[in-house]
Amino acid sequence: MTAKRIAIVLLDEFADWELGPFAAAARAWLGARVDHYTPGGRVVRSMGGLSVTPGAALEALAAQDFDALAVIGSSGWEAADAPDIGAVIRSALSSGRPVGAICGGTLAAARAGVLQQRRHTSNAAVYLRDHVPDYDGSLYVDSPRAVIDGMLVTAPGSAPASFATSLLGLIWPDHPLIDQLAVMISAEHQNA
Template sequence: MSGNKRMGLVLIEAFADWEYGLVAASAVAWFGFSLTVLTPGGGPVTSMAGVTVTGGSALEAAPADDFDAVILIGSDRWEKGAAPEADALARAVHDSGGTVGAICGGTVALARCGMLEDRAHTSNGRKWLRDVAGDYAGADHYRDTPEAVTDDRIVTAPGTAPATFAVAVMTSLLPGGEDQIAEMRAMMAAEHTV
């Protein structure tokens, strides 16, 4: 069903440990995607919890046509303007028909480069996104919801929603995969039905 989909996972210094696991593991283990970790300069990055990821590919050299999706994982460094090269990659992947996902601080990069101007989106709060991304042009399209929001193959989520983020990314990438995605959603929601 996946058709050899290729995902680029953008991790920058101080990335949020809880935000990438479900989307990355689901893509690879359940749907058979290939996954490339992209880091600034291809160097090591360390998570908020102190876990170091090595062996990434250089974010600034990543060709957009290598990916069906690019996913920007949160970090407080996005607020400080880190990894501006992610802006161009996200735009290029989307322009070529791919899916772009951003969770938590990763949404700042999309706001910064204008990708949220005309699209429904969410993040860690409208005021927070305005404060850290400047008076971005898409504020009127902000949706105050605890779950991921998808509009035109752009998936955004607050940092507290890694499960709905993973489901929304897979839904965007796998039209026709409703049964397997429904299984995934049910499994992730099981703890909340007790």
């Protein structure tokens, strides 16, 4: 069986906690090949100070290069000159590849226009409206957990566990480890 190829988009000041649970489980427990893409192929630094040397430049990313795409949050997505990855997101979804966007990464999905047709969440509806002028918010779901619609997973930055397990579940449907991961990752949030 060929390993799944996962592309992860990172900008400077990306949120460590949004990347960790997803990437670690995909690579270490499920055997995926995980490649990081950054603007210009430059080293990026997380909010916590972790430096990541990417596998390739974001500008070279194409949907045929991966089986799933994860767009990790960063305040960089709020900038006027944020990378435009709309074509890659639309192409991935139209070809049935899972796409996950969390926190600021949901701005990339909104700019791509894919939130106009799918139920979704983010940090807040107003967060999307403030940064994406043509976002209408009609399918916004106010949820503290990830929301799945078709092959798209969206989540607020406060939901890295449900983001990770939801996206992993789309990539590996019916894999018994996904339910185990969901229980393990969410255990601390259960009533004592």
